[in-house]
Amino acid sequence: MTAIDMPAPRAKSRFWRKFRRNRAALVGGVIVAFFVLLAVAAPILPIADPLATSWTAIRLAPSAEYWLGSDEIGRDILSRMIWGAQASLMAGVISVAIAVVTGVPIGLIAGYFGGWTDTIISRFTDALLAMPFLIMAIALAAFLGPSLTNAMIAIGLSAMPIFIRLTRAQVMSVKTEDYVEGARAIGLGHMAIMGRYILPNITPPIIVQATLTIATAIIAEASLSFLGLGQQAPAPSWGSMLNVAKNFLTQAPWMAWWPGAAIFLVVIGFNLIGDALRDALDPREH
Amino acid sequence: MLIYIAKRLLVALPTLLIVSMLVFGLQMLLPGDPVLAMAGEDRDPETLARIRAQLNLDDPVPVQYLRWLGGVVQGDFGTSLRTGQPVSELILQKLPVTIQLAVMAMIFAALIGIPAGIIAAVRKGGVLDWTANIVALSGLSIPNFWLGIMLILLVSVNLGWLPASGYESIFVDPVRSLETMIMPAFVLGTGLAATLMRHTRSSMLGVLSADYIRTARAKGLTGRQVVLKHSFRNALLPVITLSALLFGELLAGAVLTEQIFTIPGFGKLIVDAVFNRDYAVVQGVVLCTAVGFLLMNLIADVVSVLLNPRMRAAL
Numbered sequence: 001m002t003a004i005d006m007p008a009p010r011a012k013s014r015f016w017r018k019f020r021r022n023r024a025a026l027v028g029g030v031i032v033a034f035f036v037l038l039a040v041a042a043p044i045l046p047i048a049d050p051l052a053t054s055w056t057a058i059r060l061a062p063s064a065e066y067w068l069g070s071d072e073i074g075r076d077i078l079s080r081m082i083w084g085a086q087a088s089l090m091a092g093v094i095s096v097a098i099a100v101v102t103g104v105p106i107g108l109i110a111g112y113f114g115g116w117t118d119t120i121i122s123r124f125t126d127a128l129l130a131m132p133f134l135i136m137a138i139a140l141a142a143f144l145g146p147s148l149t150n151a152m153i154a155i156g157l158s159a160m161p162i163f164i165r166l167t168r169a170q171v172m173s174v175k176t177e178d179y180v181e182g183a184r185a186i187g188l189g190h191m192a193i194m195g196r197y198i199l200p201n202i203t204p205p206i207i208v209q210a211t212l213t214i215a216t217a218i219i220a221e222a223s224l225s226f227l228g229l230g231q232q233a234p235a236p237s238w239g240s241m242l243n244v245a246k247n248f249l250t251q252a253p254w255m256a257w258w259p260g261a262a263i264f265l266v267v268i269g270f271n272l273i274g275d276a277l278r279d280a281l282d283p284r285e286h
Numbered sequence: 287m288l289i290y291i292a293k294r295l296l297v298a299l300p301t302l303l304i305v306s307m308l309v310f311g312l313q314m315l316l317p318g319d320p321v322l323a324m325a326g327e328d329r330d331p332e333t334l335a336r337i338r339a340q341l342n343l344d345d346p347v348p349v350q351y352l353r354w355l356g357g358v359v360q361g362d363f364g365t366s367l368r369t370g371q372p373v374s375e376l377i378l379q380k381l382p383v384t385i386q387l388a389v390m391a392m393i394f395a396a397l398i399g400i401p402a403g404i405i406a407a408v409r410k411g412g413v414l415d416w417t418a419n420i421v422a423l424s425g426l427s428i429p430n431f432w433l434g435i436m437l438i439l440l441v442s443v444n445l446g447w448l449p450a451s452g453y454e455s456i457f458v459d460p461v462r463s464l465e466t467m468i469m470p471a472f473v474l475g476t477g478l479a480a481t482l483m484r485h486t487r488s489s490m491l492g493v494l495s496a497d498y499i500r501t502a503r504a505k506g507l508t509g510r511q512v513v514l515k516h517s518f519r520n521a522l523l524p525v526i527t528l529s530a531l532l533f534g535e536l537l538a539g540a541v542l543t544e545q546i547f548t549i550p551g552f553g554k555l556i557v558d559a560v561f562n563r564d565y566a567v568v569q570g571v572v573l574c575t576a577v578g579f580l581l582m583n584l585i586a587d588v589v590s591v592l593l594n595p596r597m598r599a600a601l
Contacts, residue, residue, distance in 0.1 A: 123300050123301055123304055124304055126301045126304075127301050127302075127304035127305045127308060127576075128308070130301060130305055130534075130576040130579045130580050130583075131305065131308070131534075131572055131575060131576045131579070132534035132535065132537055132538040132575055132579065133534075133538060134538035134539075134541060134542075135534075135537060135538050135541065135556065135571070135572060135575050136572070138541065138556060138557070138560060139312060139556075139560075139568050139569075139572045140312070140315070141560075142559075142560035142565075142568055143312050143313065143315040143565070143568075144315055215427065219429050222429055222431075223429070223431065223541075223542055226431050226542065226545075227541075227542070227545065227557055227560075228561070229560065242431065242432060242435065245435070246435050246546065249435065249438060249439050249443055250443055253439055253443075256432070256435050256436070256439065259432075260429060260432030260433075260435065260436065263429050263432065264424075264427055264428050264429065264432065267427040267428075267429070268423060268424065268427040271423060271426060271427050272423070275423070
């Protein structure tokens with residue numbers, strides 16, 4: 001995950017035009033839209049109860065009745081996959097929202113005020129970045145207790161320093177622009193300058209980073225659930241489904257195929273959109 | 287150079303201090319009485335009193351922190367609540383296993399990622415570039431624990447070529463050690479190979495459009511000479527720096543890889559500690575990882591200076 005150069009305001013229309021023309025973005029958009037639709041429509045789709053067990057349908061291979069097969073206690077894998085999409089997408093979006101809501105204001109303050117404030121925040125950010133993302137998330141989830149909510153908080157807090165650093169760097173390059181100096185000259189307060197003049201101009205690279213971080217967060221949630229630190233049984237999540245599936249590789253390999261393929265597809269979707277957004281912002285590509 | 291290294295170490299000190307505060311602060315996140323949380327099911331008053339005394343929990347927090355930090359500086363990370371072993375001893379036992387896995391993963395990543403990046407840059411816009419980019423994107427998007435499970439299914443269960451789990455030290459039985467580690471190292475190296483490929487490609491593209499490459503071509507050098515002798519050597523610098531910085535990613539990936547392949551390393555240590563509520567071990571592992579990451583950062587900086595004559599001259 002790298003910092004991205006911000007376009008000048010007049011380049012914004014060119015940015016969006018370039019983004020819309022990118023075929024990879026379209027593919028990514030279709031994949032993500034498909035999974036979002038499935039997740040949202042889960043309650044109204046004519047599928048089995050994801051928690052309903054059946055002792056006559058234990059580890060059945062994919063068939064006309066069970067399209068993706070059934071699991072070790074006879075639950076319908078298709079239904080659990082669709083409901084699991086809710087957990088994965090929600091975890092991706094909410095944990096990134098936590099990272100953005102906490103990281104952007106801190107980065108804004110560090111970049112705008114500079115001096116000691118910046119030094120202290122930067123050292124704090126360096127320290128957080130020294131702890132690898134997943135290890136930090138595992139440690140936080142361990143201390144907070146295993147649950148999907150705590151996993152989202154852990155992932156969000158672990159991703160926060162990326163946004164602090166990115167926002168700080170963007171603010172540093174924007175705060176010397178003429179329009180910011182102008183706003184200062186007419187006597188606007190710090191909050192007004194940051195909110196009305198700086199923040200809108202640093203939003204595009206933050207959106208790019210957020211898109212790429214959603215992909216990372218979805219894998220992180222699946223990893224935590226795989227380790228038993230995320231979504232708890234019997235609620236479905238792709239990571240926890242894989243955790244169970246690894247114990248039945250020889251008897252029911254299909255239990256491992258679908259959740260992994262779904263994580264792979266949705267992550268590639270977000271990565272394609274993020275890459276296309278980044279390319280559209282890259283001045284070398286114009 | 288020594289002065290440069292000393293300066294960089296001095297800069298890293300405040301960061302290390304904050305890391306230590308954060309790691310110590312983790313135990314404040316435990317809901318309710320931390321002693322009850324640490325004791326788990328065992329609510330025996332004697333056990334509770336022992337843990338309370340062991341952690342000096344009756345002292346003010348700053349005093350607790352300073353005492354803990356004093357121990358850490360001397361290599362004392364506390365004692366495992368489960369095994370009663372010193373945490374530093376446990377870490378030293380497990381670390382070589384993970385280092386072997388990480389080194390093998392890095393070799394895989396470099397062997398796949400760097401040549402793929404060079405070919406993609408030289409054939410920019412062509413089929414090979416397109417293919418390399420798709421493969422790299424897939425490598426970045428595939429959850430490595432799923433890749434591990436699928437490989438076990440294919441290579442171990444269906445084909446029976448390699449063992450699905452286990453570990454043997456390379457110093458005891460090198461052949462068996464390589465057999466057990468090849469698949470985990472490949473799984474761990476996939477994401478890194480993708481990252482290395484992307485950076486090598488980007489770095490090569492930057493160098494290939496430089497004036498001195500145009501001059502080399504104008505002098506009549508062959509394509510191979512231009513790519514390998516002039517472009518690659520200059521493009522390699524940011525890639526080497528990046529490789530050192532990927533250390534953190536390697537350790538994080540090792541947590542899951544070791545779990546899938548039942549490798550008794552650093553990653554498995556932290557996961558087992560989490561489930562045994564062995565918080566001293568969790569803190570010790572996180573702290574060691576952060577120190578290792580900062581150390582690799584320092585090495586990356588020093589290597590950059592050593593390899594780049596312009597940076598060396600500026601010292």
